[in-house]
Amino acid sequence: MRNMISCNRLYCETDRNALPFIGKKSTETICSMRDNAANFDFNQKGSFIMNLYIDACVRKNSRTRRLAEYLLNTLNAPYIRLRLEECIFPEVDEEFLEKRNRLLREGDFENPIFAYARQFAQADEIIIAAPFWDLSFPAVLKSYLEQINVVGITFRYTPEGIPEGLCRAKRLYYVTTAGGEFVPEQYGFGYIKALAQSFYHIKDIELIKATGLDIEGASVEKILRDCEEKIGR
Numbered sequence: 027m028r029n030m031i032s033c034n035r036l037y038c039e040t041d042r043n044a045l046p047f048i049g050k051k052s053t054e055t056i057c058s059m060r061d062n063a064a065n066f067d068f069n070q071k072g073s074f075i076m077n078l079y080i081d082a083c084v085r086k087n088s089r090t091r092r093l094a095e096y097l098l099n100t101l102n103a104p105y106i107r108l109r110l111e112e113c114i115f116p117e118v119d120e121e122f123l124e125k126r127n128r129l130l131r132e133g134d135f136e137n138p139i140f141a142y143a144r145q146f147a148q149a150d151e152i153i154i155a156a157p158f159w160d161l162s163f164p165a166v167l168k169s170y171l172e173q174i175n176v177v178g179i180t181f182r183y184t185p186e187g188i189p190e191g192l193c194r195a196k197r198l199y200y201v202t203t204a205g206g207e208f209v210p211e212q213y214g215f216g217y218i219k220a221l222a223q224s225f226y227h228i229k230d231i232e233l234i235k236a237t238g239l240d241i242e243g244a245s246v247e248k249i250l251r252d253c254e255e256k257i258g259r
């Protein structure tokens with residue numbers, strides 16, 4: 027079913043309030059619009075198709091964020107942006123684990139501590155923007171993953187101990203940039219891909235990357251534009 031909705035920019039206060047431990051601007055819902063009206067798809071339950079943009083970029087003039095936002099513009103679908111640098115995640119210590127296990131045993135999946143996990147599980151597409159740091163990504167992304175990896179919300183285990191995904195999303199984009207040209211995939215993108223495919227059951231994973239940005243004499247603008255051109259194809 028397709029519906030026409032007219033709006034320019036939609037901010038979602040309720041989502042912000044529903045998520046615990048976040049800063050003022052860390053989450054907002056954005057309808058990126060090319061025209062004055064958008065075609066929004068509705069899913070089978072009748073709610074908006076809503077993508078989730080997980081922004082793990084740290085620098086103000088982040089090149090990774092620039093590419094991710096180019097992608098979002100190309101996708102032209104409403105999305106929720108989660109700025110991880112503005113989130114204050116609870117420490118995952120023994121007390122937190124015990125509380126979480128108790129809530130899960132009691133079936134209290136609506137508890138606010140599961141808000142990030144529920145939001146991730148309900149998103150229609152996932153877009154992660156994360157610069158290449160120390161062969162991987164910024165630690166804040168790992169902190170976020172610790173919040174969303176919740177048995178019973180984003181995945182569950184079969185009696186044989188095999189993870190089964192519980193997420194709605196079918197596709198995940200991973201956008202990254204690196205300073206050099208030695209960019210092995212296994213600790214950054216590869217790790218996210220393994221989690222997505224084996225835990226969340228998101229099979230369609232796309233890597234978007236621009237490398238060599240900090241090499242002396244690099245044509246940074248050209249590298250970024252070439253990447254944007256590939257995104258646009």
Ligand SMILES: Cc1cc2nc3c(=O)[nH]c(=O)nc-3n(C[C@H](O)[C@H](O)[C@H](O)COP(=O)(O)O)c2cc1C
Pocket residue numbers: 083084085087088089090091157158159160161162203204205206207208209239240
């Ligand atoms: C803490 C830190 C660690 C980094 N580690 C690497 C690395 O292991 N390999 C590499 O090629 N570049 C590394 N870089 C360079 C970044 O990958 C590069 O500048 C990237 O484009 C930054 O993305 P941004 O513009 O979105 O902030 C690192 C930069 C920082 C700040």
